[in-house]
């Protein structure tokens with residue numbers, strides 16, 4: 664029997680995709696390798712998936728790279744991750760400029776090692792006027808911390824009653840649209856403190872694939888699945 668292949672509709676792609684990249688450690692363990700190898704290969708996947716999103720014309724890509732809770736991991740692993748991020752930025756900043764990619768960060772990056780936080784700041788400034796794709800990385804990021812920080816910043820500004828729009832100006836995602844689609848790899852089906860304010864009406868997609876094995880084909884599968892959803896935002900919308 665002939666089964667029609669489902670096709671991706673390039674006209675109804677999400678504007679903002681957020682990735683909770685998970686499973687680097689388990690991917691490596693399954694191959695008898697150290698967790699660090701999983702992180703290294705996971706970083707390759709980040710590069711490839713960002714390129715795939717760029718080629719598809721996605722406007723905003725958020726990536727949860729290091730949570731405010733990931734400090735609980737052994738120092739050696741944390742340091743390895745920070746080195747990887749540093750390397751990623753130094754190696755890719757010219758590409759960001761060439762491809763008109765704006766680099767942004769969610770999270771308190773000033774608490775990271777100085778060379779990394781300086782590099783982050785420099786790449787943010789260097790790319791701030793770029794507009795083809797916004798690459799928004801969550802690093803030392805927690806959704807609850809972000810909301811609390813916003814409240815405290817508003818208090819500091821002498822604000823009393825805020826509208827939703829006022830409040831959003833105090834979030835790291837100021838001026839960014841909310842994620843239309845959140846993809847989490849590795850089979851875990853939770854948000855782990857990711858974009859708690861912004862996820863209110865995001866479509867959630869979970870796959871068992873570990874992040875280093877996630878590829879363009881699987882991204883397309885997630886997007887086809889997203890395109891079948893009926894986003895209602897509380898209203899009544901016929902299928």
Ligand code: IPE
Nearest residue numbers: 684685686687688689690728
């Ligand atoms: C995701 O992979 C990357 C980070 C959280 C930094 P993990 O390191 O969480 O991998 P697992 O979940 O232990 O397999």
Ligand code: IPE
Nearest residue numbers: 683684685727728729730855
């Ligand atoms: C979520 O992954 C954080 C990132 C992807 C950076 P974790 O592996 O830290 O999440 P939990 O601990 O399984 O919830």
Ligand code: MG
Nearest residue numbers: 685686687688
């Ligand atoms: Mg994990």
